[in-house]
Amino acid sequence: MTTTGTGTANGTETRAPHAPLRVGLVGYGLAGSVFHAPLIAATEGLTLDTVVTSNPERQEQARAEFPGVRLAASPDELWARADELDLIVIASPNKTHVPIATAALKAGLPVVVDKPVAGTAAEARELAALAEDRGLLLSVFQNRRWDNDFLTLQQLIASGELGDVQRFESRFERWRPQIKGGWRESGDPAEIGGLLYDLGSHVVDQALVLFGPAVRVYAESDVRRPGAEADDDTFIAITHANGVRSHLYVSATTAQLGPRFRVLGSRAGYVKYGLDPQEGALREGRRPAADGNWGEEPEAAWGRIGAGESPATGGGSPVPTLPGDYPAYYAAVAAAVRAGTAPPVTAAQAAAALDVLEAARRSAREGVTVEVRS
Numbered sequence: 450m451t452t453t454g455t456g457t458a459n460g461t462e463t464r465a466p467h468a469p470l471r472v473g474l475v476g477y478g479l480a481g482s483v484f485h486a487p488l489i490a491a492t493e494g495l496t497l498d499t500v501v502t503s504n505p506e507r508q509e510q511a512r513a514e515f516p517g518v519r520l521a522a523s524p525d526e527l528w529a530r531a532d533e534l535d536l537i538v539i540a541s542p543n544k545t546h547v548p549i550a551t552a553a554l555k556a557g558l559p560v561v562v563d564k565p566v567a568g569t570a571a572e573a574r575e576l577a578a579l580a581e582d583r584g585l586l587l588s589v590f591q592n593r594r595w596d597n598d599f600l601t602l603q604q605l606i607a608s609g610e611l612g613d614v615q616r617f618e619s620r621f622e623r624w625r626p627q628i629k630g631g632w633r634e635s636g637d638p639a640e641i642g643g644l645l646y647d648l649g650s651h652v653v654d655q656a657l658v659l660f661g662p663a664v665r666v667y668a669e670s671d672v673r674r675p676g677a678e679a680d681d682d683t684f685i686a687i688t689h690a691n692g693v694r695s696h697l698y699v700s701a702t703t704a705q706l707g708p709r710f711r712v713l714g715s716r717a718g719y720v721k722y723g724l725d726p727q728e729g730a731l732r733e734g735r736r737p738a739a740d741g742n743w744g745e746e747p748e749a750a751w752g753r754i755g756a757g758e759s760p761a762t763g764g765g766s767p768v769p770t771l772p773g774d775y776p777a778y779y780a781a782v783a784a785a786v787r788a789g790t791a792p793p794v795t796a797a798q799a800a801a802a803l804d805v806l807e808a809a810r811r812s813a814r815e816g817v818t819v820e821v822r823s
Contacts, residue, residue: 469495474538481540487731546562559585573796616696617712619698650802658798720765751769
């Protein structure tokens with residue numbers, strides 16, 4: 450990995466060792482404006498240098514939210530002055546991830562790509578090979594590894610309080626009966642839309658982090674809303690190499706939301722309702738650096754651990770939820786760029802998740818269980 454703390458990735462400019470890394474952010478829609486820009490700005494050692502968007506309203510929004518930020522209408526403008534940047538973050542539509550990441554790496558710049566990094570695992574591995582060949586960081590933004598409930602569950606598993614986990618149920622469900630349109634709901638395969646690749650990227654990644662490689666995948670995927678083109682109600686079952694079974698649900702058509710996590714072990718189970726509060730806080734304009742209670746949730750939202758009783762009727766004991774920590778992702782990226790070490794989420798991990806997503810898509814289409822060979 451190239452260290453860019455004392456110079457740019459292509460080595461054409463010398464900079465102070467502790468100067469902030471200058472970030473070019475491609476895309477200023479939901480992902481760019483709500484997640485990436487605020488988190489970059491809140492990270493010590495990073496500075497938001499340039500926002501790339503051709504939309505005049507989004508340009509004005511970026512200028513108002515980050516006075517002094519430079520604007521560009523096209524990523525090509527960044528490659529022309531690559532020596533003025535230290536990191537590229539790609540938050541543009543899914544179909545653009547691979548070509549823009551490829552161009553950034555060829556320009557000598559480390560890259561962060563929003564999930565999914567690509568439409569196929571093969572493309573992800575090609576990008577990873579290019580980054581390795583160039584000695585550059587390539588990371589995928591899987592922010593929900595730093596959700597409050599996920600961090601809490603990791604701690605419970607590590608402590609042995611659940612015993613041997615046998616089944617992991619994870620739900621990312623919403624009630625959105627009316628379609629919004631746009632590329633995320635497009636039925637064109639080139640757009641890489643639909644919930645399987647959107648929310649599915651999160652729940653599959655979390656399952657693999659917790660329980661390791663998948664060996665078999667079964668899935669059911671439906672298009673339920675009138676006028677919808679892409680999958681909006683999908684179930685994925687994973688058998689992991691260690692024997693754990695993950696049952697994952699992603700939906701926009703769930704009138705009654707289930708628990709975010711229901712984890713069943715040989716000693717106890719853990720049930721947790723509700724979503725991590727960080728996305729909501731970012732959407733409301735709250736910022737990590739100015740919020741002393743960032744990522745925390747009230748006791749009423751804590752999950753419960755127990756055996757033989759239902760948490761719905763007060764069974765089990767409350768488990769304090771650890772604070773969520775999205776800022777930790779970019780802090781780790783900054784450290785990795787400077788030190789030349791592995792990023793917090795690697796392209797190889799993203800490719801493994803795409804192996805599962807591709808298997809799930811085939812399973813749903815053909816009605817078969819698919820063996821996964823990474």
